[in-house]
Amino acid sequence: MDSAAQLETIAARWQGSFHNRRQVAATLARGGPVAPELTRELRTMEVERLQAPHLGEVVLYFQEFRASAPQLAHRQRVVVLGVDPLRGAVRAEQLFFRGGPTYDRPALDAAWVQTLGPEAFDRHPGCDLFFVAEPALDRFRARMDPGACRYRHPQDGEVCADFEMLLHPDQLWYRDRSLRLADGSVRGEVDGFSWLLFDRADRSDGIGPDGALDADLPALVRQQGVWRGRFRRYDAEGGLLETFPSTITIRVFQEGGRWRYHQSSLHGPEDAPLRRLEAQGEIHSGRVWFTSERYQGWAMDLPGEDPAAGSLLVMRARDPADPDVHEIISCSADGRRRWRVSQLLKDGQLVGRTTIDEEKLSGG
Template identity: 85%
Template structure:
């Protein structure tokens, strides 16, 4: 393709919402120590095209978030794409926001960024990216010139950054690190300079669905039956249940709320309210009697179920370990809880449920 077509193809492929959930699931299933080489944290990236002629003809703006700090944009950049006739390549000029930190910045709406002038940014030409086409693999490779992206760090002296990216129609890969030039030691790197793999997730709702734990996608109202057994497998109790799962967003935080109604609605045996927050790839929650967390069952993509671990506030109560498995259509789920006290099994609970209603989208402010 000619250079103008290449530029527009790069701009189109780079835009959108991305997540590395599939890579995280694979590394969690792989096991091993929590070393930098094992990518275990969910990251999301949103890349938008700006109408900002004061900056350039083709302007992109991206923010990247980590699950451990969803209230901050770990990376936040403006990129201007243009043809570089001297290099015979598409050049991506990186614009760095002036004022405040370089990383972990407060999120900034694209509409506000589009109104900023050139004076709002610092330019470091050595840190620009140059794209070359690799048609046999249907991708573009972008990288900085070796040793060109240099800057002075207040503590580490002169530093050199290295960055490389692969751009596919439905995937974005990158790796990033910086070196101290005084001795060649690593100042900072993303996961041991390994490649981060981001898959495309179209739209904000699709991004939220893809990057939040599977338990979030079970939001709605579930009606079912609890069957409780003792350690020897003797059925001790049976009763109906209604479970309501809600998810909302407030000031950049994902909040979780679950209501359990055990028994009939007109004569409930008990009502349990659990509240929590979603971060670091897990749902963290607490009720009057228990506190715990939920994560996806590893090794599957998309996740088909969840693992829950609950610890009692009263040491006299048992720990609860529960697995949840959903049907492919999302309308049924099956739960198995094991109650453990001092390392010994004291009971099991089986729950079969059917989804009555489903929230169509996550609520936000």
């Protein structure tokens, strides 16, 4: 493949919506203490091709968002692709938005960005990327020239950036860090300078063409709506203790730039007043984190399923006299039915089980 063909292939592969949900799920499923080399935060990336001949023939624009600050573009760049005649390689010239912070910038619409002239950007040629084809692995590797991307930081003095990217047909990997040249110490790095893995999103992920974050939230969020079901409680030996109807309402909404979760449960024996339980929570880093009067816990997607076919919940009792709860939720392919199995544990012993069969009445 000649350089011109490589350029178009790179441009095509680089465009689209991407997310690191699979990598986050694998990290969370691994368990153990938090490690700086293992990403636990959901990120999404949107890359669009601009019609901006005043900037270059092939111009891309990307924004990357973190779940902890979905209203801000953590990384935001315009990239001009071209063939470097001296190297015979594809060069990606990075254009940095002039004015304001380098990271965590307000999101900008691509239609407006493509109207900006060259005066709206700063250029740092040493920070450009050069692509090398690795045909045996069906990918391109891009990186800056070693030690070339230098700039002066107001607090840390002379700094050198180190960035590398791998571009597959359906994946985008990158790692990023900066070093203080005075002593070689790390000024900043993304997840311990390990690789971030972004998968290309498609309609099965639920991610829209604008890369909106609400489309790539945990499976429990996609179960929002009103569910009617029946609880069956069993003792530790499997004997049926009681059965009763339930109505559960799940609601997801944005507030203060964050995603919030609310669940209201109505249930109880048919010959007794209904009991109402309320749970409030927040959604970030690939999980739903929630609290109620009796429990606090989290929910995550069942690992190894893409798209997720259900959820895993862990609930810790606030009162030591109450049992902890481990629950698995499985959903039908059409999202209209779900089946829940809970195990109640106290002092390391099984004390009971609950099964719930539910049908969605509305919402979602």
